[in-house]
Amino acid sequence: GAGVSQSPSNKVTEKGKDVELRCDPISGHTALYWYRQSLGQGLEFLIYFQGNSAPDKSGLPSDRFSAERTGGSVSTLTIQRTQQEDSAVYLCASSGRNTGELFFGEGSRLTVL
Amino acid sequence: QKEVEQDPGPLSVPEGAIVSLNCTYSNSAFQYFMWYRQYSRKGPELLMYTYSSGNKEDGRFTAQVDKSSKYISLFIRDSQPSDSATYLCCNYGGATNKLIFGTGTLLAVQP
Numbered sequence: 001g002a003g004v005s006q007s008p009s010n011k012v013t014e015k016g017k018d019v020e021l022r023c024d025p026i027s028g029h030t031a032l033y034w035y036r037q038s039l040g041q042g043l044e045f046l047i048y049f050q051g052n053s054a055p056d057k058s059g060l061p062s063d064r065f066s067a068e069r070t071g072g073s074v075s076t077l078t079i080q081r082t083q084q085e086d087s088a089v090y091l092c093a094s095s096g097r098n099t100g101e102l103f104f105g106e107g108s109r110l111t112v113l
Numbered sequence: 114q115k116e117v118e119q120d121p122g123p124l125s126v127p128e129g130a131i132v133s134l135n136c137t138y139s140n141s142a143f144q145y146f147m148w149y150r151q152y153s154r155k156g157p158e159l160l161m162y163t164y165s166s167g168n169k170e171d172g173r174f175t176a177q178v179d180k181s182s183k184y185i186s187l188f189i190r191d192s193q194p195s196d197s198a199t200y201l202c203c204n205y206g207g208a209t210n211k212l213i214f215g216t217g218t219l220l221a222v223q224p
Binding site for chain 2: 042045
């Protein structure tokens, strides 16, 4: 498909386990964002990649969170030693222009038991 | 204070009503102002996009920006049940490329 693809769509894990969430952006889009959406909290910025520039990691909530983007395309968000407060929907978005028009995937819903 | 403030609702209106959704922001460096619509269990999608103060109309939707008061509005005319969704205001610009979102307003249009 031509849209942003995220996997898995749902993930249930036990507290303390590591999880990896994957994002496949729209082909040709140089910018990639990760946001977290919790109930009633809106979208919380996590990290931003733009081309080959150093990523803006200012939104990562703790050192348990990390993300990488390989070859300027696919991105993986990793959460180590998951906690219950990590339960949320993790949304990925990509953009081809520096104007704020983002194309979002449908999200990965993470539940930490 | 959050950079973007938005009443979370929920807001329930009858079909055909005019809906007014509002948002305030604190960072005067913001240059772009957007409204995203998010249906249940879907990702947000861009609905309206404005660059400057004033009004922008697109069909039944009108976006209004007042930079002097840092106030953003979205008006929906002749609301339809299909408009039932969460509406997120979003600001962008300044020193970073982060989009800052409000908490979203949940709208329900009753048939």
